[in-house]
Amino acid sequence: MEGNSRLLIMGGAAGPALLGRFVELAGAGDARIVVIATASEDPAATERSYVERFESLGAGTVRGLRLAHRADANTPEAGAVLRGATGVFFTGGDQERIITALGGTAVDTLLHALVGEGRVVLAGTSAGAAMMSATMITGGDRPGVTADSVRTGPGLEFLPCVLIDQHFAERGRLNRLLSAVARYPHELGVGIDEDTAILTGGDSFEVLGSGAVTVVDAGAATDIRVPPSGPIVLAGARIHVLPAGCTFHLTGRRPVTGPSPERERAA
């Protein structure tokens, strides 16, 4: 991840506090926000809904950018829209639609440049969060920690070395995240609850929202065995459950701070 990247990665069902934080990071009354609903089954309706929400939260200007096909993502018009943005938001839906339509296109390349230079805050929720990983979880909800309880594919890699899962507590997905990191121990597993987000800055992320972020670190494991079927051996992995206010250092693979005592007393 380039040091200037500001990524706001939401686990789905984001409430006004998180969406408002995105508007604020993008410049509040001066924000120029672009909504990309490519993941959605009904992009027009999804786009309209987010445009209204960001407008009601005080964003300067908000517009949709419809990228249904790869051709749309290679037009000069799309590039011009993104160059004028201060914030870009990817909605939920099916993460594979994002990859198929955008992967390797001019929009993909341009977005990486704009985000890396710190000119655009990039946010995504649910499918729009999943696609931020280098290795993306595409499906799998079988119980148990087995090689076939998770399916993965390449993401757009805005946040390297991290494997994101979303709707995390709500859909009981710790099993599939453990399965994924057992297969790819190089990747740090980051499970984000609904109405919860990570905000990256430098080499760390901060947790925001009403739920928690669960980090699974198989780098620490002393023994990993992944048979083609049946249960996986994953011994000595590390796990961190981090609610709002906690900060995690990505390269160091360790939490930096917890919430302040003031926050706890207020809780």
Place this chain on the structure above:
Amino acid sequence: MEGNSRLLIMGGAAGPALLGRFVELAGAGDARIVVIATASEDPAATERSYVERFESLGAGTVRGLRLAHRADANTPEAGAVLRGATGVFFTGGDQERIITALGGTAVDTLLHALVGEGRVVLAGTSAGAAMMSATMITGGDRPGVTADSVRTGPGLEFLPCVLIDQHFAERGRLNRLLSAVARYPHELGVGIDEDTAILTGGDSFEVLGSGAVTVVDAGAATDIRVPPSGPIVLAGARIHVLPAGCTFHLTGRRPVTGPSPERERAA
């Protein structure tokens, strides 16, 4: 745990291989097995079902011991039945029924003695597994890692320093086990899948069956904060996912061995 104790703790829905292992440990054709269905809503039917299964698996003699009320658990007759047993099996149902009917009774005291002397192999499934812990999970299936996503109470403490959860992968219970060990980091969290068991011997347990055992060790945590409501902070805990053939050292809080390479090649 006394060094001679043989405890076979099953995560529910145990198939013939696990039940057969119990029969074998209890002496096979010489086994004298006692089934206690106190946890069940319909103890007569549950008892009958297990008596038939253990008989069909070749146990010498099998009988039920009906302990519906505390008075039943203080009779000389109940004591005589247990003294004649080589294996005692607790069925599933509601673990709190076991505690209410048996906790602190003559049967409770006698069972601890017989198990500690190695004269009886003690097995339990589901509720009969939960009650083996000192701190027993009594309920809670809310998503998220929060103080109120798990309810606990005292168990019968056949396996001290361990907190058992069952139907583990099938019911997505890692959240509640994390919540429990964050509150009681002294206890090692042991989540047992269906048709899966741990068999204790000395200071370790071995994993048996078709699923896996997930061990959560909050003793290693660098930061734990449990507010009365809302998400818990649990940083730096350790997690182990261990299928059949793995051995875990309880006092050392570490896996000792994984499955042999032969087993992996056969898988």
